Amino acid sequence: MDTIGRLRPVRRRRSLVFGLVAIGIVLCALGYWLQRRASEARMVRLWPVQLAHDPAMLSFAVSLARPVYASHCARCHGADLNGKRSIGAPNLADSVWLYGDGGIGDIETTILYGIRSGHPKAHNVTDMPAEGRTEQLSRAEVDDVVEFVLALSRQPHDDAASVRGRGLFYDKGNCFDCHARDALGNTDYGTPSLVGPGWLYGGDRQTLRQTIYNGRHGLCPAWIDQLTPAQIRALAAFLYVVSQPASRLAAR
Amino acid sequence: MNTSSPASNGDFFDPSKPVVRRSMAFSALGALIGLAIAGYGLFTAKGTQSHAVPPEDLALVNNRPILRSDFMTQVQTQFTVPFAQSTPAQRRRVLEDMLAEELQVQRGLEIDLPSFDPDVRTAMVAGVELEISADVLAQQPTDQQLRDYYAAHRTKYVSQGQLRLRDLVAKSGGAARTPEQATSDAQQAVAALRAAAPVEQVMQRYHLVDSGALLDAGHVDTGEVFEFAAKAKLGAEVYAAAATLQGGQVSDPIPQSDGVHVVDMVEHRMPVQEDYAVAANAVWTDFKNDAQTQVRDAEVRYLRSRADILLSSDARALEVLSP
Numbered sequence: 001m002d003t004i005g006r007l008r009p010v011r012r013r014r015s016l017v018f019g020l021v022a023i024g025i026v027l028c029a030l031g032y033w034l035q036r037r038a039s040e041a042r043m044v045r046l047w048p049v050q051l052a053h054d055p056a057m058l059s060f061a062v063s064l065a066r067p068v069y070a071s072h073c074a075r076c077h078g079a080d081l082n083g084k085r086s087i088g089a090p091n092l093a094d095s096v097w098l099y100g101d102g103g104i105g106d107i108e109t110t111i112l113y114g115i116r117s118g119h120p121k122a123h124n125v126t127d128m129p130a131e132g133r134t135e136q137l138s139r140a141e142v143d144d145v146v147e148f149v150l151a152l153s154r155q156p157h158d159d160a161a162s163v164r165g166r167g168l169f170y171d172k173g174n175c176f177d178c179h180a181r182d183a184l185g186n187t188d189y190g191t192p193s194l195v196g197p198g199w200l201y202g203g204d205r206q207t208l209r210q211t212i213y214n215g216r217h218g219l220c221p222a223w224i225d226q227l228t229p230a231q232i233r234a235l236a237a238f239l240y241v242v243s244q245p246a247s248r249l250a251a252r
Numbered sequence: 253m254n255t256s257s258p259a260s261n262g263d264f265f266d267p268s269k270p271v272v273r274r275s276m277a278f279s280a281l282g283a284l285i286g287l288a289i290a291g292y293g294l295f296t297a298k299g300t301q302s303h304a305v306p307p308e309d310l311a312l313v314n315n316r317p318i319l320r321s322d323f324m325t326q327v328q329t330q331f332t333v334p335f336a337q338s339t340p341a342q343r344r345r346v347l348e349d350m351l352a353e354e355l356q357v358q359r360g361l362e363i364d365l366p367s368f369d370p371d372v373r374t375a376m377v378a379g380v381e382l383e384i385s386a387d388v389l390a391q392q393p394t395d396q397q398l399r400d401y402y403a404a405h406r407t408k409y410v411s412q413g414q415l416r417l418r419d420l421v422a423k424s425g426g427a428a429r430t431p432e433q434a435t436s437d438a439q440q441a442v443a444a445l446r447a448a449a450p451v452e453q454v455m456q457r458y459h460l461v462d463s464g465a466l467l468d469a470g471h472v473d474t475g476e477v478f479e480f481a482a483k484a485k486l487g488a489e490v491y492a493a494a495a496t497l498q499g500g501q502v503s504d505p506i507p508q509s510d511g512v513h514v515v516d517m518v519e520h521r522m523p524v525q526e527d528y529a530v531a532a533n534a535v536w537t538d539f540k541n542d543a544q545t546q547v548r549d550a551e552v553r554y555l556r557s558r559a560d561i562l563l564s565s566d567a568r569a570l571e572v573l574s575p
Contacts, residue, residue: 015265044307048324049336105324105335112321118386120379121322134533219390229308 040064040230043237048104051237058237065238068231072223081242085207088200088218095243096198098190099123102243108236114222115190122222125189131173132213139213141168145175146208152183153196153203310347313354318347326350384551388543393536401542402528402535409531413479413523417494418451419463419486423511429459431507438505438512445502445516463513465490479523490515 043057043064051057070079076089083091090098099115100106113121131137137145141164148165150157169175169183176183178191185193196203200218201211223232263269309317324335327346331338366372382389393401402409420441424434441458445451454460465485466477483491490513493503497517506513528535 011268012265015267019265041307044320047320047335101334103334103336105321108321109325112319116390118383118390120382130533130536133536217390217392229306233308 040234044229044233048108048236051233052104052240058241061234061237062241064230064234068227068235069238072227073235076220081239083200085199085202088216090200091198092239093242094198095245096193097187097243098185098192098200100187102240104233104236104240107239108233110220111227111232111235112222112224115218115220117219117222119222119224123190126178126191127218128211128216130213130215133215137168137173137212141165141172142209142212144168145173145212146205149183149194149203149208149212150205152194155196155203311351313351314358316354316358318350318354323347323350381548385544385547388540388547391543393539398532398535398539399528401539402531405535405538406525408538409526409534410523411526414476414519414521415479415482415494415517416475416477416499416519417466417482417497418516418518419465419490419494420451420455420460420514420516421463421508421511422458422460422505422514425511431512434512435505435507438514442502442505442514445514451516460514463510476519 039057039060043051043061046054046057051061069081073092076087077083077092078089081091081093083089090096095102097106099110110123113119113123115123116127129136131145132139132142144161144165145168146165147157147161148163148169151159151162151165170181178186178189179194180186180191183194185191192198192200199207201207201216227235263271264274305312306317308320310320310323311318323343323346326349327333327335327338327343330346330349331342333342360366360372366376422429422434422438422441424431429437437458437460441454441460444454444457455462465487466475466482477485479495482494486494487508489508490506493506494515494517497503497515497520499517499519501517503513503515503517506515
């Protein structure tokens with residue numbers, strides 16, 4: 001009886017401590033979860049330009065986005081964000097953007113609805129036509145345009161063919177229509193600059209010939225039904241951050 | 253040892269003793285947690301009525317969201333300014349427009365617009381087809397796939413042949429000749445034509461007339477017609493006889509309902525098989541169209557399999573629904 005009587009208060013205290021610790025852990029987890037939810041909601045509610053000027057929130061977005069990028073985007077764009085030319089997946093770490101100006105809002109729209117994804121709101125104004133296969137240009141003319149693009153990107157080229165290619169660029173090929181008269185591309189259509197070096201599929205002679213002859217039809221899926229709004233906003237913020245020149249970001 | 257003694261306050265935390273107050277407290281705590289979880293699920297699940305606007309939305313119209321990203325895109329598109337530079341007045345205008353649009357769309361569904369407006373139905377069908385064939389449209393076939401497709405469908409890639417011919421007919425029936433007389437005249441005309449007698453002379457001598465089937469076809473100067481046009485205008489049997497003739501040849505008599513026909517082939521440029529390089533563009537288009545058709549048919553089969561379709565007896569007789 002005495003032994004049991006001595007043990008009782010000890011057991012009682014131990015139960016109390018365990019109970020309080022368990023409740024404390026649950027409350028902490030709940031608090032963390034609620035705080036995180038509140039931060040996510042705040043991040044999504046902010047207008048993109050406000051988010052771009054909120055370092056704490058950008059940092060939170062980046063932490064949220066990294067695992068999402070690894071599980072959903074890295075397969076095409078690469079774990080290092082440098083893209084994959086074999087499938088035309090662009091480099092996301094440079095400051096070159098096909099659609100929009102690279103702001104969080106523009107990036108978010110692309111992630112939400114994709115590019116030629118089949119979603120009615122996807123970027124789908126045009127794609128690179130098969131100039132050779134559709135006989136818009138002959139094989140020789142395709143080669144001339146290739147030389148012109150090589151000249152534009154300051155690569156070794158055939159001068160005479162480049163001059164002929166220039167004529168085709170502005171006339172029969174109608175290339176200027178999408179790639180602009182200065183060949184710097186058009187972010188409304190998603191047409192890339194032809195002066196390099198940010199090539200989607202590659203800027204060497206053979207790849208350019210393949211691109212112009214057979215056309216291209218790159219695509220990005222619509223993530224609106226696969227990721228949460230917070231994950232999409234976080235990804236947009238993350239890509240905005242990693243594509244900013246370091247000096248601008250540091251100044252901010 | 254007294255197990256039935258009433259519990260004191262100090263026994264609340266002693267798990268070795270049954271305490272009614274402790275049991276009640278834990279039950280109440282469990283009920284409260286359960287209610288909280290259920291309430292959270294109820295008020296935040298997709299599709300449930302909510303009085304709070306989710307962070308990704310700018311507004312809810314009868315619980316249908318207007319996304320912030322759509323709003324920003326609309327502002328930029330409508331006023332051609334970056335969203336950050338848009339004025340509150342511009343944003344208000346766009347929001348009002350989007351609210352009005354959403355209300356009108358919902359009204360359209362409320363009055364079941366798709367059930368009676370052909371334009372809405374057409375738009376919906378086109379939208380659904382585009383959605384189900386999105387992957388096919390996005391897919392770029394490899395050169396090998398296209399070559400395999402070409403090999404499997406070579407007969408599709410044949411250039412159109414061209415014909416120049418006279419379709420003559422020895423009319424029969426009514427006040428004209430009997431069918432036997434017409435056949436006899438046609439046979440003699442065939443023999444004469446094969447003996448290189450002038451066509452006009454043969455026609456006059458054996459009372460043959462031009463059928464007129466090709467009078468509105470072909471080039472006005474040369475009388476040439478494409479194979480498909482000749483097939484459509486001459487009818488299956490006469491065309492079948494003509495298709496095998498070379499220039500300068502004459503068909504056997506072909507009995508038809510209006511009399512007996514004779515085809516005098518002046519010139520026939522036969523269809524030519526196109527090689528892959530020539531047909532590549534058409535192959536690409538056909539490959540895509542076939543893939544799209546397959547996806548569409550599969551989708552329709554799936555929709556039929558899960559639909560409850562009741563047919564009237566006369567509709568069943570039509571057997572419109574293949575199993």
